[in-house]
Amino acid sequence: MRNLSGGQSNSSIAVSLARPKSLFWTNLGRNWYKFSRNPLSIIGLVIVLVIIISAVFAPWIAPYPEQAGPFVDFENAGQPPSLQHLCGTDNMGRDIFSRIIFAFRGALIMAIVVLALAVPPGVLLGLIAGYFQGGWIDTVIMRITDIFLAVPPLILALAVASVLEPNLMNAMIAVTVMWWPWYTRLLYGTASSIKNEYFVIAAELTGAGKFHIIFREILPNCLSPIFTKIALDVGWVILIGASLSFVGLGQQPPTPALGQMVSDGARYMPIFWWMTIFPALAIVLILLGFNLMGDGIRDMLERGMG
Amino acid sequence: MTQPGNNEILKAVNLKKYFRIGKNKKGPIFVRAVDGVNFSIKYGETLGLVGESGSGKSTIAYTVVGMYHPTSGQILFKDQNIGMEAVRRSLSLKKEIQIVFQDPSSSLNPEQTVEQILSLPLRIHTRTSKRQFREKMVELLEKVELPSDYLYKLPPSIGGGEKQMVAIARALASNPSLIVLDEPTSALDVSIQAKVINKLMNLQKELNLTYLFITHDLSLERNVASRIAIMYLGKICEVADAATFFEKPLHPYTQMLISSVPVITEEEEKLKPKKIVSIGEIGSPVNPPSGCSFHPRCPYRMPICSEVDPEMIEVSPGHIVRCHLFSMPEKTGSKEV
Amino acid sequence: METKENILLNIKNLHVWYRVYGGYLKVLNGVNLIVRKGERVGLVGEAGCGKTTTMKSILQILPPGDFLIPKGEIYYKGKDILKMSFSEIQRLRSKEIAMIFQDPTTALNPVFTIGTQIGDVIKYSIALEEKKVHKEKLKILSARALKEAYLPDPERMLVNYPFQLSGGMRQRTCIAMAISSSRNLLIADEPGTSLDVTIQDQILHLLKEIVEKMGASIILITHSLGVAREMTDRIYVMYAGTIVETALTKDLFQNPVHPYTKGLLASVPKLSGGGIARGIPGRIPDYLNPPQGCRFQSRCEHATSSCAENPPQFVEVEKGHLVACYLAQR
Numbered sequence A: 001m002r003n004l005s006g007g008q009s010n011s012s013i014a015v016s017l018a019r020p021k022s023l024f025w026t027n028l029g030r031n032w033y034k035f036s037r038n039p040l041s042i043i044g045l046v047i048v049l050v051i052i053i054s055a056v057f058a059p060w061i062a063p064y065p066e067q068a069g070p071f072v073d074f075e076n077a078g079q080p081p082s083l084q085h086l087c088g089t090d091n092m093g094r095d096i097f098s099r100i101i102f103a104f105r106g107a108l109i110m111a112i113v114v115l116a117l118a119v120p121p122g123v124l125l126g127l128i129a130g131y132f133q134g135g136w137i138d139t140v141i142m143r144i145t146d147i148f149l150a151v152p153p154l155i156l157a158l159a160v161a162s163v164l165e166p167n168l169m170n171a172m173i174a175v176t177v178m179w180w181p182w183y184t185r186l187l188y189g190t191a192s193s194i195k196n197e198y199f200v201i202a203a204e205l206t207g208a209g210k211f212h213i214i215f216r217e218i219l220p221n222c223l224s225p226i227f228t229k230i231a232l233d234v235g236w237v238i239l240i241g242a243s244l245s246f247v248g249l250g251q252q253p254p255t256p257a258l259g260q261m262v263s264d265g266a267r268y269m270p271i272f273w274w275m276t277i278f279p280a281l282a283i284v285l286i287l288l289g290f291n292l293m294g295d296g297i298r299d300m301l302e303r304g305m306g
Numbered sequence B: 001m002t003q004p005g006n007n008e009i010l011k012a013v014n015l016k017k018y019f020r021i022g023k024n025k026k027g028p029i030f031v032r033a034v035d036g037v038n039f040s041i042k043y044g045e046t047l048g049l050v051g052e053s054g055s056g057k058s059t060i061a062y063t064v065v066g067m068y069h070p071t072s073g074q075i076l077f078k079d080q081n082i083g084m085e086a087v088r089r090s091l092s093l094k095k096e097i098q099i100v101f102q103d104p105s106s107s108l109n110p111e112q113t114v115e116q117i118l119s120l121p122l123r124i125h126t127r128t129s130k131r132q133f134r135e136k137m138v139e140l141l142e143k144v145e146l147p148s149d150y151l152y153k154l155p156p157s158i159g160g161g162e163k164q165m166v167a168i169a170r171a172l173a174s175n176p177s178l179i180v181l182d183e184p185t186s187a188l189d190v191s192i193q194a195k196v197i198n199k200l201m202n203l204q205k206e207l208n209l210t211y212l213f214i215t216h217d218l219s220l221e222r223n224v225a226s227r228i229a230i231m232y233l234g235k236i237c238e239v240a241d242a243a244t245f246f247e248k249p250l251h252p253y254t255q256m257l258i259s260s261v262p263v264i265t266e267e268e269e270k271l272k273p274k275k276i277v278s279i280g281e282i283g284s285p286v287n288p289p290s291g292c293s294f295h296p297r298c299p300y301r302m303p304i305c306s307e308v309d310p311e312m313i314e315v316s317p318g319h320i321v322r323c324h325l326f327s328m329p330e331k332t333g334s335k336e337v
Numbered sequence C: 001m002e003t004k005e006n007i008l009l010n011i012k013n014l015h016v017w018y019r020v021y022g023g024y025l026k027v028l029n030g031v032n033l034i035v036r037k038g039e040r041v042g043l044v045g046e047a048g049c050g051k052t053t054t055m056k057s058i059l060q061i062l063p064p065g066d067f068l069i070p071k072g073e074i075y076y077k078g079k080d081i082l083k084m085s086f087s088e089i090q091r092l093r094s095k096e097i098a099m100i101f102q103d104p105t106t107a108l109n110p111v112f113t114i115g116t117q118i119g120d121v122i123k124y125s126i127a128l129e130e131k132k133v134h135k136e137k138l139k140i141l142s143a144r145a146l147k148e149a150y151l152p153d154p155e156r157m158l159v160n161y162p163f164q165l166s167g168g169m170r171q172r173t174c175i176a177m178a179i180s181s182s183r184n185l186l187i188a189d190e191p192g193t194s195l196d197v198t199i200q201d202q203i204l205h206l207l208k209e210i211v212e213k214m215g216a217s218i219i220l221i222t223h224s225l226g227v228a229r230e231m232t233d234r235i236y237v238m239y240a241g242t243i244v245e246t247a248l249t250k251d252l253f254q255n256p257v258h259p260y261t262k263g264l265l266a267s268v269p270k271l272s273g274g275g276i277a278r279g280i281p282g283r284i285p286d287y288l289n290p291p292q293g294c295r296f297q298s299r300c301e302h303a304t305s306s307c308a309e310n311p312p313q314f315v316e317v318e319k320g321h322l323v324a325c326y327l328a329q330r
Helices: A010-016 A028-036 A039-056 A096-131 A136-150 A153-163 A168-194 A198-205 A210-246 A258-266 A274-301 B057-065 B091-096 B114-125 B130-143 B148-152 B160-172 B190-207 B218-224 B242-247 B252-259 B266-271 C051-058 C086-096 C114-127 C135-148 C167-179 C197-214 C225-231 C249-254 C259-267 C305-309
Strands: B008-024 B027-042 B046-051 B072-077 B097-100 B178-182 B210-215 B227-232 B235-241 B313-316 B319-321 C007-020 C023-036 C040-044 C067-076 C097-100 C185-189 C217-222 C234-239 C242-248 C314-318 C321-324
Touching (some): A028 A039, A039 A274, A096 A136, A136 A168, A168 A210, A210 A258, A210 A274, A258 A274, B008 B210, B027 B057, B027 B210, B046 B218, B057 B210, B091 B097, B091 B114, B114 B130, B114 B148, B130 B148, B130 B160, B190 B218, B210 B218, B218 B242, B252 C197, C007 C051, C007 C217, C023 C040, C023 C067, C023 C242, C051 C067, C086 C097, C086 C114, C114 C135, C114 C167, C135 C167, C185 C197, C197 C217, C197 C225, C217 C225, C234 C249, C242 C249, C242 C259
Parallel strands (some): B046 B210, B097 B178, C040 C217, C097 C185
Antiparallel strands (some): B008 B027, B008 B072, B227 B235, B313 B319, C007 C067, C234 C242, C242 C321
16 A cells, blocks of 8 residues: 655645545544444433523523513412423422423533532642652642542532622632642653653653653543543532522522422421422432433543454 | 764663562562673664563663663663663654554554654754655655555554554655664564565665564564574573574574474474473562573573573674573584574 | 264254444354364464354353344254253253363452362362252362372362462463363363463373373363363364364364365474564454455455455365365365
8 A cells, every 4th residue: 555656746745645524524434333322322312412402592492481480479379280380380480390400501501610629620639749759749639639629529619609799600710729639640640650651651752742742642542531521520510509509699580490399398308399399309300311321421531342 | 974983873881771670579670681781783783683582682672772771781772871761762763763663553643644754853853844754754655655646544443464564654755774673563464564564674675764563573684683682581592594403503592482383384393303391380579580581481401590690602703692502612513403 | 974972062063142332243143163182172273263262152151132143053962052941051061061261360259268269169169969068078179179180288288379370370260160070071261371481381291191191172272372282182173253264273283175175284484494484464353344255365366256255164174174265076
């Protein structure tokens, strides 16, 4: 399959070496195959897509979008689930189903923002600590990480959130603060084992600088565990967010938040069970969807046989 | 590149490399991976290093290339002391000495394209402009007979032999004078090994390279090396040129090793020394036996062998042995093959 | 021809496909292999030729759900393994056929002692006959099995863990486990390849002695022609999922016929020197879309148009020497 003979000019070399499209898309079929081996992953993907689409198009999908804001209708309060109100109405007469759909928005925004803020510094610190394993950099970074990890996550988030004014932004900050160490720990383990691989040694021996080693040799090999963890974390961030709004921190009423809805409805149990159960089930659904999808992503990204 | 007066490109003098693995009541415990080794390689030749596990051959390779620094002793490259780790070496030294590892699946970054893999040494060691980069890489691939579209492939999608060719191309990228090859074909099938070895031999002639070729496969070494050194538990037992090494092996370990090689022709069978069944296990480099480290397994051992470590004796020009059978003048000639 | 009673294992026209993205990897394309009682058979081939798949098919340990056997039978003592019930296969694995895996380090469970592991093997094989065995008796039987493999100090060895043993001793343990109940067929997958040459030598000679003593047959899978030459009576050369040539060992080395066999023999470096041949050009076919006829044609300098139409059938070039090549027919 030799295709270059002597005497070819530079321009024809440029033409014959056109770079192929990004490998992810070329391998889309193969990636989908790996993802879909387990039917549960597909179920997870469907759930996630449903949640995202309903969150994005909430004003058009929710049957009573206006009831997800300031609204009262005490005549209709406490209605059990029916065809008009799929999940019943709450103590203010608002349609719970619509409120759940709008609550998805806050949940997803929280997940996106928290992960966008927590992952880069966490990864960076873990990479650096892992590469300089054994030195003072490792000790400083990892002991600080250990301190953050030693505090029970929810307590840490509550502590931060209660010091600040209760709103969505501050809840996100609180969760971010407790989330980054998990990525540091993940990368620390991954990077410190990869740095002993022969391809890293080969690069060092030939004179590559530390920046190149960390970001061009080690980091690309850490991407699968990072993306798998991100996919799984979305569900868990939302859960922590719901825990915060359960105690009144985070999204403030009248904007709906799942934890807040669970908490509001709790005092009406067990007679008006739908006020708590449906928001709780929504949380379960989110977690289930992202976990199942995350398993599929892990299967997809795993390096199998070449 | 000026050649110094002597024509040795690499020389090791009483090289030792110990690894500390802990301590007990008597003091620190060391793995004596390389325990006092002397050898030299001439320009353009291939020195073969053979031995089993624990012999220290890979440790020597890694020390030459800068993964380890010697515990004591010297290594000289073109008369320059290189007994230090690669981070402390000059860029020109890193350019001159390259290594090809055994398993290309782990010596090539599975997340980098061949283009990225080759661009690293080109970027560091040569003055190629961005525009000429691609041309240079295609040239390197041509040298190892790989088509240019391999530039965009990832290692996991390439076969074993071709991956090793990429590793060789990477080693050639900096225009080195010495290449250390650590079991370069042990992970490959025999028909692919033939292809890779042929390519290596041609490249050596074409580019005036010197090789330090390490393998446990004696038949392979016979056809690749000009001189062969055999190691056991960190010390060299015998050095000879390739033909003499196999036709007149003197050291009992050499004879034992050659006699256990599985061969495929009658002609080779006749060449093998009388079968010496190896007794027992290979010794441990943490606690090597006293005296000559091979004595517990040696069918010819004498009382002195457990007490005194023999000296290296030049039995005939270029043929050196470390064995009491040959270090006593009156015994020479009595225990030959 | 020979008596049917003499034949222990008869793999007939075995096809095995693996399910992957894009279709099926048609790995085995009609494997024919016979092992007679007391015979030492070598299966020689390079990486990817399907030798491990063949062996896994015999013991039915292919990855479940991901494979398909569209054609072929594997007869053991006259019964087709592919049609056996689960309990019959269990009996086969426990009392008839044993496999010794390539890497003794991963073949042994690192968290159990040697005694536990070999005891389990013996206990299970006795349990199949509805008998129970006393703990003390089990220890005696285990120590005896280790002794057969020349492991030093067998009683003390029983309480050791695999990490405390050297590579050679681990391989011997695996061999001891394999022969611990009477076996008729041993399958050794690249024995000693991961060990040093002198230790591999010891292991191979141990296998030779054991097989002679037990009167068992052995299939030795190897990529080393030298090992096959020393250790076998008959060799099957495999390429890309088919057997391309088979002959008595001495006949194969004296008179190789198939171009692949010849290429392979030429590529082996010789102890007598003389350089190494150029190897075999090309690479193994894509199992996803394998060629119609002979799978070696793309690499064969003697290929003709007939090679592309149908896979060649066996031709007997001398007694007991079969070659699957159109060249042999001329």
